[in-house]
Amino acid sequence: MFNRRSFIKKSALFTSVLGLQPLFGKANSSVGFVPQGKPTLLATWNHGLQANAAAWQVLQSGGSIVDAVEAGVRVPESDPENTSVGLGGLPDRDGRVTLDACIMEPGGNCGGVAGLEYIENPISVARKVMTETPHVLLVGDGALQFALEQGFTRKNLLTPKAEQAWKEWQKTSEYKPIINIENHDTIGLLAQDAHGNLAGACTTSGLAFKMHGRVGDSPIIGAGLFVDNEIGGATATGMGEAVLKIAGSHTVVELMRQGYAPEEACKEAVKRIIKKDPNYNNIQIGFLALRKDGATGGFALQKGFNYALMISANQNKLVDASYMLS
């Protein structure tokens, strides 16, 4: 699956990468951003279409922006056919389905869970962490204990399909993340309501067949998701280790604060990953950004990342993100 590139091509790439210039370089500041007066939803991969539709419905029924992002990502979480999120997610190398999620609301409050087992909708537990505890992140057994105390139902999340894939993997036990393996991975959903308020949610089963205990970017505020209601929000998908190393989503938001347009902010974050990660050729990263004025953008390291953009009841479409390596 990996594109092998010649040394010359890599050198040329690095030359251009090292000559980093922000295309929309200088500070616009947040002053002058005019929320556009209608909701905007932006979600990773093709499962973003269903997530957006559910979130839109919540907003139309008078739900809050946090209700909307939670309801949106619960759809792929509860889809047993979706092997990268929630129920049916591919397990770790020990055969355990461990889930990561986080949520952030316009006021800056946030909550997350990591390594959570047996709960179909980790995003809803993350929301409870945000609203019912003084903490931001609960992990592993503690997260499960909290979820059960909150009334969540314990259930086996390892579907026959995921178990079969794990058994296949055990034949070689090779740890080799594959770019865009099923054209969907983490679901990250960014949303803006008609008043201009922003929220986001991010949820995943993480890398397939990861080490038990491995946590990626997705439940980490600032890495897999970040929302600043004055500036905008960002979310990430792909190799979590690379996103963590540059605090990816926070970086994208801060770049927008400096005046970068959403797509350019995502592109600059991808460039930073290329500079820091010698393995960049073999991984995929995708960022999405939603700015306070309703402008949106996405950018990926490799070809193949798409996202769902919804701006009206009958306009929910997939967009192919621009990318760095070809």
Ligand code: ASP
């Ligand atoms: N970012 C997720 C992780 O590293 C995986 C993904 O988006 O595919 O856990």
